[in-house]
Amino acid sequence: MLLVAVVVLALFLLPWLAGRYPIYLAIQILILAVFSIGFNLLFGYTGLLSFGQAGFFAIGAYGCAKILLAVPNLLLGLVGGVAAAGIAALVLGILSVRHTRIYFSMLTLAFGMMIYSIAWKWRDFTGGGDGGVGRPVAPAGGPRPPARARANPRHFQAMEKIIMPNARVSMEK
Numbered sequence: 766m767l768l769v770a771v772v773v774l775a776l777f778l779l780p781w782l783a784g785r786y787p788i789y790l791a792i793q794i795l796i797l798a799v800f801s802i803g804f805n806l807l808f809g810y811t812g813l814l815s816f817g818q819a820g821f822f823a824i825g826a827y828g829c830a831k832i833l834l835a836v837p838n839l840l841l842g843l844v845g846g847v848a849a850a851g852i853a854a855l856v857l858g859i860l861s862v863r864h865t866r867i868y869f870s871m872l873t874l875a876f877g878m879m880i881y882s883i884a885w886k887w888r889d890f891t892g893g894g895d896g897g898v899g900r901p902v903a904p905a906g907g908p909r910p911p912a913r914a915r916a917n918p919r920h921f922q923a924m925e926k927i928i929m930p931n932a933r934v935s936m937e938k
Contacts, residue, residue, distance in 0.1 A: 773930050813865070817857070817873035820880030825850035827884070827891055853880075 779791055800818060807815050828849030833842040861872050884891045 815873040817877035820877045
């Protein structure tokens with residue numbers, strides 16, 4: 766428990782003590798940690814080997830981006846992105862979970878490649894290979910931090926670093 770507290774404190778202080786690259790690296794590590802937690806839940810507990818998780822990350826990201834273009838509220842965008850990925854997971858899960866072993870793996874690979882192809886070819890919606898270049902950055906929704914904190918986006922990254930380890934510990938219980 767003490768180790769978890771030290772790691773959370775270190776991640777919380779990282780935006781104030783480190784430069785841009787260590788912060789970028791920590792964010793990428795935490796994103797991949799979420800990815801691996803999902804993989805562990807699916808493969809570790811159920812024995813189902815899935816190759817389609819990245820597609821749900823993409824659906825959530827595109828859903829969040831589209832909402833942010835319409836309504837520049839980060840909280841609403843995050844909730845909408847999670848909802849979009851959840852709906853896609855529900856639909857594809859209903860079709861996939863009926864199968865086991867290699868059939869489940871091949872089906873999730875096919876769905877993952879389908880999502881990849883849609884993201885790559887549907888340039889009007891996703892931007893294709895260029896992605897969402899030139900899109901405005903949305904302000905964070907909810908209560909406003911003090912003026913000094915608003916000027917520094919590292920504070921939001923620090924909040925992410927607090928939430929992620931706590932979510933991991935909660936899932937292990």
